[in-house]
Amino acid sequence: MELQQIRYVLAVAETNSFTRAAERCLVVQSALSHQIARLERELGARLFDRTSRMVRLTPAGEAFLPAARQCLDAAERAVAEVAAAAGEVRGRLTVGVIPTVAAIDVPATLDGFRRKYPNVRVGLRVCASEDLVEQIKDGTVDVAFLGLPATARPQGVRSRELAHDRLVAVVAPGHPLAGEPHVDLHRLSSEVFVDFPAGTAGRIQSDQAFAAAGLGREVAFEVTAADFMAQLVRQGLGIAMLPSAYTPQLTGVITVQVSDAPARVEHLAWSRFSLTPAASAFLAAVGAPAELLAERHSSEERQE
Structure with a gap:
């Protein structure tokens, strides 16, 4: 078994195509197909089911991938460690x-x-x-x-805290709250919200704060991108709560301080x-x- 054969298998698995895999690996398709066939003979199992319209992993191929990735990672790591020993x-x-x-x-x-x-x-x-x-x-x-609620820490990894922040309300310029110097969670609880998906760290910090205050709220729009969240807010579809240090990047919205806002801590993790x-x-x-x-x-x- 050769590292190049493993690279070819991973390329086909990731592109679902022998043609695209060959383009990625900068080889002709016949050479890539030949090397994968050689590897399959050595392993005594087919790694891919091939039809005229589709390429997909066999159960043997699915079993092969995790160890194959680890093998390539180990090879790259070995090269990197040797270079590091030489100061590069x-x-x-x-x-x-x-x-x-x-x-x-x-x-x-x-x-x-x-x-x-x-x-x-x-x-x-x-x-x-x-x-x-x-x-x-x-x-x-x-x-x-x-970014995690102040009550949480990353589990199973090394980490250090980078910054503490509090959330602010983000509203459209024409929203009734836009001219207020500050609001509280009780006032916000009557609004329709744009927020991150339920269960994510970005959402949990707000959910916990409203629950601790004995308040409910309606989250009508769940999105994964903060800039898209701001677009929905600009259209007046709802309000959001985002970290105060992040909101200066947004345009066309107004931020309002929240007196009892939840805290957010940013971490560096490895x-x-x-x-x-x-x-x-x-x-x-x-x-x-x-x-x-x-x-x-x-x-x-x-x-x-």
Whole structure:
């Protein structure tokens, strides 16, 4: 079994097409198909069901993928560690962020990191905090910026607090609340809300605050993107509650202070286990050197 064969299998699995996989891998389709067929003979099982219109994984192919990804990740990690020993940071870095991250300028940070470490392939994922925590655990995300209620902490990962904030009400310019200096949750409870999906960290902080005050509210619009949330608010379809540090990015809406608003804490999170050289360099770049060094040392001791 060769690493290139594994790369070909993953490319076909991700594109559902031998043609697109060959284009991604910069090889002719016949060569890619030949190598996958060789691998299937070696394994004694077909990895893909092929028809004229569809390519899909067989049960054997589904079973093969997790270990195949781990194998490629380990190979890339080995190369990166050798380079790091020689003083060069390379490899892959995947950063996760929540839609309302405000404690750090993510685009500027990624740009500065890429300029300093041009041999690192940088990727970005925008997800809810709870999804990013799971992706850190399974190794698909290296470092993430999270936003959680003040009563919660990231579980199963290493983290440090970056910033504390409170939510504000976000309303359309013509809304009756637009001219108010401040409001409270009781007044807001009579409004129709635009909010994040139920069960997400971005939603829970508001739900908990209204519940603690013995209040209910109507969430008519559930969306995953804060900028789309602002579009709905601008149309007068509802109001929203968003972190005060994030709302200056929005246009065409008015923010109102909430006297008993829920608090939100932004966290920087990373794996409890060993870090890649690229992840270590990124953590140092965003100001987590003490935690980073302690974690990297303890991880190496555990592996020994």
